[in-house]
Amino acid sequence: MSRKVAVVTGSSSGIGAATARLFAERGYNVVINFSRNPEPAQKVADECAALGAEVMLQRANVAEDADCRALAQAIEARWGRCDALVNNAGTTKFVAAQNLEGLGAQDFQDIYAVNVIGAYQMIRALAPLMKRHPGAGIVNVSSIASVSGVGSSVAYMASKGALNAMTFGLARALAPEIRINAVGPGMVETPWLQQGLGQERYEATRQSYMKSTPLGATIQPEDVADACFWLCDGARKTTGEFILIDSGRTKFPLL
Template identity: 65%
Template sequence: MSNDRPVALITGSSSGIGAASARLLAKRGYNVVINYSRSADAAEAVARECEALGAATIVQQANVAEDADCRALAQAAEDKWGRIDALVNNAGTTRFCAHENLEGLSAQDFQELYAVNTIGAYQMVRAVAPAMQAAGKGSVVNVASIAGVMGFGSSVAYAASKGALITMTKSLARALGPAIRVNAVCPGFVRGSWLAEGLGEKRYNAMIERLEANSPLASVCTPEDVAESIAYFAAGAGVTTGETLLLDSGTHLGRL
């Protein structure tokens, strides 16, 4: 089944940045593939929101750490619409561990984070590349993190996995042009349940207060803020590839 609407495949889109991106791209005329690993009901709710905005949807469970799941996601979009115009590699995981606690992370922790955050993104690019290359155009947006630039965040393993994703963005941008553009967004602290649950309410609120006091823009990101930049790379930015955009209200600049 073909369709004149462009198609966006968004991993990890049952909540947070992924869900916000699905809603925004649906509003801007895309059909969307909504992916979840565990939260089927939440994914279906996002799909209903997208359909109310005029999009057709696919809701599909997949663990991006599994190559077969990645290929099945891409195949579902091709089978239904005959095209994949944008891939948003948003699926991610972490382990919260203070950076100075060197005994707090195991080799398995690193392997599990890399499997989703870095290898999963690579496998998704590989799965969608044939459709994009056949069409002669496509856009990949990798959701990295300021942690991968600055070396802080929820754990050393998380920061390292996102740093690897940023480097991979540059490698793939070079390798897949001119048909496919590959860019990355690097959110800072993002309001939402993921960090609230991981940090606990007290630390979560304290972090927001500290970041608002010390960032030049005196604010922290929302999922909708990040989605705006994802949509820009997905649908615009026609001469931009291999770029890494920091979305942290200027936190990386600090205050003098």
């Protein structure tokens, strides 16, 4: 089979859905992944199929190693190859950083289980398949929270910092067959964030973000998808990088 295959975790909405659609539009077959509700995932799968892709819809909780390995086995059985993996699945708990009692050990464990361990388990499960096609690319979706000290919670910030460190270590370990990079989106306009912050706080954060960036803009899911596709399909000499997608917010704050 000559058509390339891309796996996008957490692809039933937001960044994951935009990324899956872009891969489908650019000639890839795609794996749409969800952990709970199949209906939004099915909608994205239908959109990708309409763009000409063969689509696999797969329920998998990336925090469960058995689910990751089952997903890899299903891809092996259907297509026998995997050329791109975007580790987009993520979770958080919205707790102000000053509220130290708002987070417990279990919160950290739950967030790390998806944001860090889940990404590792997906890479481990798919690495043997990806090594068959040198130049395969992996992108871990991190966040500016990993470097800015601002985010939905301290546990979330820490998990994304750990994801960055893992990206650097595995980029060295899995070279030269597999390239691994990370992207750090700024404020991405998604229903998930709006729900987490609440409408009033969301709009205030959005206005503040736009005013404090050189480009005067928040981030759209499609902006992140563009970077993920380039790092997987192009960028042949790029590995172990952390690329900010934040309208310049991190490097030029509070202009």
